[in-house]
Amino acid sequence: MRIAVCLKLIIDPDIAEFDITTDELRNTHMVLDPIGRYILEEGLTLKEKLGGEVTAVTVAPETGDTILKDALLHGADRAIRLWNEHLEDTDTWLISQVIQDGLNKIGFDVVLCGTRSGDTSGGFMVSALAHSLDCSSATGIIGLEVDNEEELVVHKRLPRGQRETYRLRLPAVLGIEEGINEPRYVAPFSRTYREGMKKKAEFSGAHIDGQKTCQRVKRLFFTQPRPRVKTGIDVSALSMQERLKMMRGELGRKKELFEGTPGEAARKIYSQLRDFLK
Numbered sequence: 259m260r261i262a263v264c265l266k267l268i269i270d271p272d273i274a275e276f277d278i279t280t281d282e283l284r285n286t287h288m289v290l291d292p293i294g295r296y297i298l299e300e301g302l303t304l305k306e307k308l309g310g311e312v313t314a315v316t317v318a319p320e321t322g323d324t325i326l327k328d329a330l331l332h333g334a335d336r337a338i339r340l341w342n343e344h345l346e347d348t349d350t351w352l353i354s355q356v357i358q359d360g361l362n363k364i365g366f367d368v369v370l371c372g373t374r375s376g377d378t379s380g381g382f383m384v385s386a387l388a389h390s391l392d393c394s395s396a397t398g399i400i401g402l403e404v405d406n407e408e409e410l411v412v413h414k415r416l417p418r419g420q421r422e423t424y425r426l427r428l429p430a431v432l433g434i435e436e437g438i439n440e441p442r443y444v445a446p447f448s449r450t451y452r453e454g455m456k457k458k459a460e461f462s463g464a465h466i467d468g469q470k471t472c473q474r475v476k477r478l479f480f481t482q483p484r485p486r487v488k489t490g491i492d493v494s495a496l497s498m499q500e501r502l503k504m505m506r507g508e509l510g511r512k513k514e515l516f517e518g519t520p521g522e523a524a525r526k527i528y529s530q531l532r533d534f535l536k
Contacts, residue, residue, distance in 0.1 A: 259310030259407065262366045263301040263334070264357060264387075265294040265325055267318045268377040288318075290325040293372035295441040297434050300402060301370050302333050302442070307404045310367075311335040315360055317345060317353050323459045331454035332444050338364065342464040350378070354386035356464040361391065363462070366429060368410070373397050373433035384433035394426045397433030 267288040275284045301312045313336040314329035316322045326337035340360045345352065361369060369391070374381045381397070388395030401413030405425065414422045415435060426432075444450050496504065517523070 259304065259308045260365050260367045261301045261304050261310060261312045262361055262364070262369045263294075263297045263312060263314050263329070264369065264371045264383070265297065265314055265316045265329065266291040266372070266375055267316065267322055267325065268375060271376070288321050290328070291372060291376045293374075293376060293434065293436050294325065296436055296438050297370045297372060298329055298332060298334065299439045299441040300434055301368075303439065304368065304402070304404070305333075308407060313338060313364060313366075315340065315357060317341060317356050317464070319346075326459035327454075330457045330459070331451050332442065333450050333454070335457075336364075337457070337459040339459055339461050340464045341461070342466055344466055345464060350380055350382045351386055352466070354383055354390055356466070357387060358390040359465065360462060366391075368428060369431040371431065371433055373399070373435050381433075384431050388431040391429070391431065393429040393431060395431040395433075396424050396426060398435055399432050400435045400438050402432070402438070 268291045269283065270285075270287045270289045273285050273287055276282075277284055298312075298314065304310075305312050312334045314326055314334045315338050316326060317340045318325075319341055322339045322341070326339055330337050338360060340356050342356070345356065369387060371383050371387065373384070375383070384395055384397045396412050396414055398414045398416070399412045400415045400421075403411040403413075405411050408428055410426050410428065410430065410432075412424050412426060412432060414424065416422055444454075518526070
């Protein structure tokens with residue numbers, strides 16, 4: 259089975275800084291999107307069950323070789339970096355077109371992506387790739403089972419704890435959720451590590467024709483997160499210190515414990531409610 263895992267570089271959220279005077283980000287060190295570790299692990303697990311080859315793919319400048327080398331050290335068979343200088347700050351649609359071209363060249367049966375990336379969290383890549391590759395897809399995957407070499411059974415997370423199960427015919431594009439597995443640890447100088455040291459990441463220039471350069475979404479600017487205040491609470495009489503405590507969830511009503519028999523506790527609760535509603 260030909261398994262492709264799509265990895266992404268994002269700005270390290272732990273060290274990035276937002277400059278409120280220029281509305282720009284500083285200290286933009288690029289790292290692997292955390293969901294990438296789960297994507298790679300799921301691809302390697304599929305290979306162990308069905309055999310075949312795992313290829314790590316990323317669209318990134320030369321800094322992307324770092325995450326590809328790490329994928330090789332963890333057991334990926336190949337690693338391919340796709341890039342073109344015109345892809346700087348482009349949108350998900352154009353990136354999906356570049357990945358599509360790369361996948362068509364190497365061949366694929368299963369394409370694994372993240373349901374949402376750690377930076378834009380758009381959740382559009384799976385649908386865009388499935389449309390371009392003309393194959394089945396599912397996203398929000400929290401469980402993956404091997405039915406046979408032509409089909410997979412996937413379990414999808416829904417709101418409020420609900421679940422859905424699908425049977426997909428291959429080829430397919432799947433959006434993986436964080437926590438679907440436990441990414442493996444590869445000890446330095448283990449057999450897998452030594453084999454990965456011998457491999458090198460490949461580079462393929464991304465060809466962009468006139469139609470593909472039509473960017474659908476353009477980023478305008480960054481803004482710092484706005485504090486959330488509960489709706490319906492009048493904060494006009496609060497001091498600035500009390501407002502900050504409320505934003506942090508440190509300011510709230512005191513809890514009161516009603517003791518006694520059920521009847522006594524009920525009467526106390528009724529009295530409190532009556533006084534509150536006056």
